[in-house]
Amino acid sequence: MAFLEIANIQKRFAQTTAVEQVDLEVTRGEFVSFLGPSGCGKSTTLRIIAGFESPSAGVIRLDGVDITRRPPNQRHVGMVFQSYALFPNMTIAQNVGFGLKVAKKPAAEIARRVDEMLNLIKLPALGHRYPYQLSGGQQQRVALARALAIQPQVLLLDEPLSALDAKIRVSLRNEIRSIQRKLDITTIYVTHDQEEALSLSDRIAVMNEGRVEQVGTPFEIYNFPRTAFVAAFVGTLNILHGHVADPAQGKIVVDGQELMASRGLEHARMGDVCSVALRPEVVSLGEAAKDGNQMRGTVEDVNFLGSIVRIRLRLKDNVISLDTFNNPRLSLPERGQTLTVNFSPEAVLVLEAPSST
């Protein structure tokens, strides 16, 4: 049974629709990320769960209880904000203990819990300091401790790492995941950073224009994107446009060259326009082995990226990018040179039309 249920949530402001329709079930202890570009409705959905926005339609259930109209201070969800939102007038210990003090817990219990939380975020000696005396990363850890101190049923994180520099972002995201696993707390994480979502989540809900495009594990989202949007948003991707030549055999024609897809054409008809996706890392230089796909094209560009060389190959109307490891003993292809590339039928992802999701 779902611990957190988001059912048919919609949110309309005066002229715009921020959330078109969101349905999602989250199990207890699960880490789910909302991933999508700015304005896709992910933060609005999170704010609806937190109670800061009320939905125009739909229901939020937490542990079987309808909390859709419950005020935010009675939902028992912890929230971590992008801007930390620590109370400047309070010390770190007072910030962490604020929720417990509001709940009128005994002073001894508050002190014990604050110590526990400060140890959890590895800042045990900084309880007496004020927020402005801490770095951004430390402040965000305190914000996390403050949200966790009240032992919320759900932890909500709204782009918590966006304001931090790259190195701290990576270390803090590992810390967030490790704390989440340790406490086994149900967590909803909002981000526009695919790497964050892929590395942290049990499942990812990719959002676009107020809708959930696809929900799946990071492995599923990356390797088997169901729509062109998901494929393009998560990772670097080649999108090739062609038409179905033989749906029974999985045959597609792209710029006059045939290729085979191992699945995805079950419901297609001959002549249908279709799009396929190919990750750059699944494309190799050279002729294909038996049953493999191969395509010929002209080298349009060669980018040397250190350990990797990215080659752009123009077929006709379509372009394929492929990544090869840098090998100093081999010369790089020249622009204008004709090359053959190969990839397996399993690597060809036939994309659904966005409207059919």
Next chain:
Amino acid sequence: MRGRPFISWLLLLFGALYFFVPLLGTLEFSLRYLRGRYSLVAYQIVLTDPRFLATLGYSTVLALATIVVGVVLVVPTAYWIQLRLPRLRPVVEFITLLPLVIPAIVFVFGYLRLYNSSSFLPLTGSERSTDLLLTCSYVTLALPYMYRAVDTGLRAIDVGTLTEAAQSLGAAWSTILLRVILPNVRVAVLSGAFLTFAIVIGEFTMASLLNRPAFGPYLQNIGANRAYEPAALAIISFAITWASIGLIQVLGRGSPGQAAPR
């Protein structure tokens, strides 16, 4: 380039002379009570006058009441405008500016007409209710200063996110206002409070027309009938005002967690 510092110093000197020469003149005059030598007799007379302490005490109590009512009225209003009704800001700002445009005497005549002893709400019927009316009129007078001070303080903090953070931790509106918002605009509220204090201490029109024993009418009365004592009183009032400003600085400096973020 070299001439600029000289001009700056010249302007500073001119400004200092403009402000301090009249003040020094008043101070010097206040010390000439006894012919041929300087003395503090004028100050002694003022400070031992029972009406001085009585009126100053009365105005101080009313000033404190005005500050309390002003803070209770303005802080939640400015907070709510900032949080939920930003579109109403121009309207509220216009309303808070009205006391600067409408003369105090117009307010008083309005009050006397509305709240006289034969009206539906006879606030001028007793001394205590007149004090209440006077306090309300002082709140109105100080509104432009108090609102602007608090509004500036609120704009300096992220009111929306702090409110949401407190809400997610279980805080009700009263807790959010008293323990999160108010402490973070403490310096702004103090500025508004001391400006209010300065206004109330020197206010004449309303107290005089409502016939209350305030410090303003006392100052006027002394000024109209004595020679050296008004000068001494002016210096004492000046000292009280500067002491208020000094207090803002001292209390503001001691405010925890208010330093600029790194």
